[in-house]
Amino acid sequence: MSFWLPHATTQAAEVDYLIFAVVAGSCAILGLVYGSIILYAIRYRAGSKVARYGASEKSWGIEVAWTSVTLLVFFGLFIWGADLYVRLFQPPPDALKVYVVAKQWMWKIEHHGGQREINALHVPVGQPIQLLMTSEDVIHDFSVPAFRIKHDVLPGRYETLWFQVETAGVYRLFCTQFCGADHAQMTGEVVAMAPPEYEQWLEQNGTSGSMAKQGGILFMRYGCSGCHGGNGIGGAQATSAVQAPPLTGLYGGPVPLEDGSIVTADESYIRDCILLPEKRRVAGYPPIMPSFAGQVSEEDVLKLVAYIKSLAPEAPP
Numbered sequence: 001m002s003f004w005l006p007h008a009t010t011q012a013a014e015v016d017y018l019i020f021a022v023v024a025g026s027c028a029i030l031g032l033v034y035g036s037i038i039l040y041a042i043r044y045r046a047g048s049k050v051a052r053y054g055a056s057e058k059s060w061g062i063e064v065a066w067t068s069v070t071l072l073v074f075f076g077l078f079i080w081g082a083d084l085y086v087r088l089f090q091p092p093p094d095a096l097k098v099y100v101v102a103k104q105w106m107w108k109i110e111h112h113g114g115q116r117e118i119n120a121l122h123v124p125v126g127q128p129i130q131l132l133m134t135s136e137d138v139i140h141d142f143s144v145p146a147f148r149i150k151h152d153v154l155p156g157r158y159e160t161l162w163f164q165v166e167t168a169g170v171y172r173l174f175c176t177q178f179c180g181a182d183h184a185q186m187t188g189e190v191v192a193m194a195p196p197e198y199e200q201w202l203e204q205n206g207t208s209g210s211m212a213k214q215g216g217i218l219f220m221r222y223g224c225s226g227c228h229g230g231n232g233i234g235g236a237q238a239t240s241a242v243q244a245p246p247l248t249g250l251y252g253g254p255v256p257l258e259d260g261s262i263v264t265a266d267e268s269y270i271r272d273c274i275l276l277p278e279k280r281r282v283a284g285y286p287p288i289m290p291s292f293a294g295q296v297s298e299e300d301v302l303k304l305v306a307y308i309k310s311l312a313p314e315a316p317p
């Protein structure tokens, strides 16, 4: 076991450099302040024979110099940190999406192609991976120390995290939010593999169709198609006479809401439509869509979201 964690991702080393710079800068200032206190305490102790007069004049040069130098140093650290933070938490648009559902006390992972795993996450190296994470119960926290990333996983909403692994290997995954009696058991591993091996792994674990395909089946089973039409093409094609908005091409586009605002239809929006339809109503439609909260599990919601995403006209399933 080595003391230093490996730098497994593109930005892991920079996170370490920043922490080192903050610690080194703080130590230098700590040394300066406490060094002076100790030095003067000894020099001017009771009974020492040093001169105690003169030098009482204020030196503006020194005053201005130390104030501006410390300001510049700490402001520099702030800008560096803010810039790194933005890069760490802004996933590139071409990232490969992987879905994570946390629950007491395990990590359930689902891949785009429908491959599922528990307490393990297989990813290819050299490619940005974006995690879309939610919790079925309490707050958890997805943390991979070798990647220098962690993020809370909250019930009732989607959180996201991204990374790009540079070195193939097996890295430990932890839950770093105390989440109940077996919190300490809520660990797993991230297996980073060369892309060809990853493809092979996907093939070997290929199951009952992609997430979108499974979502399509659920779309029928939960009765969504009754209002939205068999393939999400809207009320006109629906089996009943109900007016419901078409879902084709919904993902990524703007949606005008009844309250006059316009939102972008991302994963969180679609999730809210299914679980909290009363929270946002699409303009021009009757508010008849029922809430599916408590009926559809988080994993099934992810599949429905994947299905609706696949209905984009430019990328048919």
Ligand SMILES: [Cu+2]
Pocket: 105, 139, 140, 141, 175, 176, 177, 178, 179, 183, 186
């Ligand atoms: Cu946990």
